[in-house]
Amino acid sequence: MKARTRFAPSPTGELHIGGVRTAIFAWLLAKHTGGEFFIRIEDTDQDRYVPGSTRRILESFQWLGIELDGGPDHASLARMKTNEDFPGALADGEYRGVPGPFVQSQRLHLYRQWAEWLLEHGYAYRANETPEELARMRQEAQARGQTFIFREHMRLRHDVRPDEPHVIRMRVLPPNGQTVLHDAIRGSITFDHSAIDDQVLLKMDGFPTYHLAVVVDDHLQGVTHVLRGDDWLPSAPKHVLLYQYFGWPQPVWAHVPNVLGTDGKKLSKRHGAQSVFEFRDQGYIPEALINFLALLGWALGGGEEQNVFTRDELIARFSLEGVGSSPAIFDYAKLDWLNGVHIRMLRDDDLAQRLVPFLQRADIPIEPARDVAKLTRIAPLIKERIKKLTDAAPLVDFFFVDIPIPPAEALAGKLDRADALRALQATLACLRAVEPFEEPPIEQAMRALCDAIGMKPSQLFSVVRVAVTGKTVAPPLFGTIAVLGRETTLQRLARAEAQLR
């Protein structure tokens, strides 16, 4: 069965990593079954709308490399409260069968139409208590130690006419009944109607609440599986009821557990990196982030114990059955490890390309057109030494900028100054003669040199390393020398030799 799923963020800020995980599950499910995954913007709260956030959300998915089968197009984005259009947006007609529009504020007529349908069929009623009146009623209930549940008979005015300002509330029927939610992850959960209030479906401003909009849209847009955070669990029975009232088939419900911070609390601002862009800027690559997030609450099971997955493997192997029901804590150490693993899986030229902005940000003068070829040669030298793209700069800077002449103590290290000098002089002579100036011959020559001058490899190579890179920790020496080239290498060796003389 093909699944059609959606991610439905509200444009109220950055795309949080917890939301991304939910989106990834939904996306994987859809792609696993050969179905569609789309994005719908839930901008029904005029007050919480944050300009630019829709664009940022879409850009996040673009960076993650998650392709959409539906989502707001240029025209739709331009028509939002603030112009949210951007070059990477879907073009009109790229919907692949999912009916739009994908912005809820552009679907208002649908919500009104279906709210009125509920009214006509006795599943809803009009009310017009003011926020102040409701707050007072709520307070009174609390004073009596009760939870405030709004019910039809509690209305202050029973003769609300259609032409005066009002809201539309749903009836919870039957009043003393129960509603059972069948959840693919949690099993069946029974809710007592006595604990469910007559939810407002259509607000005074003509906008729907989430509860109406999500049901109408998911049905109209053919969503087969509703995946969302488990903070929606308590209001799920209202949605089940609405599907029943409308006579629509229930989707598969799947409430995925929350992602918690290191302190066990729901992920929030003070847990460090939050938005997708922060992870991007900290040097994580999408392949690793997706792998990591998928593993947070999902496992292959069946005795298979794989941890590293490519995007295609995830799509091939993902299933809702593998999603656990307990909340997971975000573990940065594991993310770092996975990021290193995925960096090592990258092709050299791919890694080189991705490194460019990070090196530039570290003030290393990189000119993509000129330097990517060189970076591609450097890539295999540093690949297994970096966990994040930000780790590269201190490892490669000396390839692109001249180094200060290392002080004598640094050059000599644990050696006598005289021995260090001897080592440099011998290396100078040796490397002048090596032909061709490539890694294998260089290594061969320098190893032979150790025997010739009676030094241990670790001794000789340490001195040369400092002379050539200015560092005690650097990429593998022979590869480094080869990339640096004969001229630069000899020049740095000569300067170091002079320093020790």
Next chain:
RNA sequence: GCCCCCAUCGUCUAGCGGUCUAGGACGCGGCCCUUUCAAGGCCGAAACACGGGUUCGAGUCCCGUUGGGGGCACCA
């Protein structure tokens, strides 16, 4: 306060009544490899929250306790 969810190593998890002296991964410690640093290989420490049931037999099923999380808006 009321409602709901969750509970295996520090963390992510496998386990779907016996094959569990509980497996894997990250992290941690040790050893090996080695030109530094990594990567890699090997070894090790590390968990079924507690109490009752059910059963010949419970990490696995049921109930309770405790602990954690979420929700109780004309917010999503």
